[in-house]
Every structure is written in structure tokens, then in C-alpha cells.
Amino acid sequence: MKVKRIDHVGIVVKDLDAALATFERNFDLNADPARGGEVPTFAIKNAFVPIGGTDLEFFSPTTEDGPVAKFVHERGEGLYMMSIEVDDLTGAIEHLRGLGARVGDPINGLAFVSMKATHGVNLQLVQRG
């Protein structure tokens, strides 16, 4: 398995539009208008703010249940997960499973690694291109 780079860092916010306005107004960090929106699969809406070659992904829950909504209720806003780009998603999943880690099946080209395998860090794998 080859990790290529950090693709993005996920930040949970309660109000996506308000958070984006905060970062745009105060820090001149702007969302990419070509990406983001509703993601029904994960019950979120999101936006990507590129900084150099890595994005900050801001997202807020669109339902009252689900892991993101649970995170907000229990911990409030904050860092949620780190996404790393791998050269071969299927191979990476097989590699990690071979080491005993629980890794979910790919959804929308992404796969989540069980936090038990990362000492509690929410880790996502993604393959681009």
C-alpha cells in the first residue's frame, strides 16, 4: 500500500454556511464552488476549502441521527477525520484487512478504517484519478 498524500481534513460544524462565512470573511479562505453539496449517503452537506494541495472539508449533518450528528451532539464542532490518498484503494483495503484492521467496503470511492486500528483517529482512504 502506498500513501500518496493527505487529501483533506474533515471538520464538523453545526452551521455550514456560517462556518464558511467565518473562514472567508476573517481568513480569506474560500470554498471551491465547483465541489460540495448534499451527500445523502453520509447524511451531510459539505464544502471544500483548498489550502495549497490539501483541502479542509467542512460538513454539517442533515439528519438528527448518524455518526456526524452524534459527533456534534456529543462533542460539538471540531476535527472529525483525516483523509489520505492511496494509489490503490482496493489494495489498501486488502492490506489493512490483512493486518487485522476493520475497513469498510468502499462507498463513493472512499473507505473508512476502524478507529481501533488507528488509536482512535478517524481515518478515511480515498483514491483519486
Added chain:
Amino acid sequence: MTIGATHIDHIVISSNDSAATAKQFSESLGIEIKRAMVRPGTGAHLEFAKLQEVILEFAGPGEVKPYDEVKAKLSGIVLAVDDIHATIAAIRAAGFSVGDPHPAVQPGALFTGMKGGTNGVPFGFIQYNALPMGEPKA
């Protein structure tokens, strides 16, 4: 108002055993740990990996107790800036609290942190090549 961020420089993963967490990431993901050190002054144990422009910093206490379970979490983001003094001025003008810059563990770099962060995220800022190389750290 701009803070002049050029890229995400650090992602900080804090752990009650940063060496163990760094080893876990290294062995499972094939990420090479490039550097390990004790932070002067605090005694914190730091390990670093680099993935293109982004450094993963594993940070934990200098003295590790025999924990039942190693626990880690994403704990901060550090943005690289061209002019840390201008960044600090911009952040303060926006009404946020940020400390004065001080020498970072990276030689020649200055660092500051946004007190309390924003949206639950602790943000720091680093400017490389801000100090003559070899200048004593505070």
C-alpha cells in the same frame, strides 16, 4: 482580510503514547517517520512524518505510563504563512485572540497559535525562514 496561508503545514495527532501511535501509523500505512525529538521546555515526545507538503506530527507526553489503551485524536492544524506578523495582525483585526510569535521546533521558523481556535479547531501558524538559522530558541 487575508492571513496569507500558503498550505496546510502540520496536522497534529495527539496521543497518550505518541511513539506508539506513530509506530502504528508507520507500520499499518507505510508512512515513514522522519524525525523524533523531545520538545525543549515541555519534554513532550514528538515524532514527524511528511506526506508531500504536509507534516504529520504525533505529539504526546514525555513520560508514558502503562496505559490499558493508547488513545489518539486529531488535535490541531498548522497553516504555513509567508509573513506571520501580518497574519497575526489580520487575525487580531478580525477579533480573534492569537499569541505573539515564538521560535518553533523547526529551525528558523516562527510559530503562533490561535487561542481557542475557531469552530472547535485549534489553528496554529508557522513561517519558515523567519529567523537566522541557528538562533537560540526561547
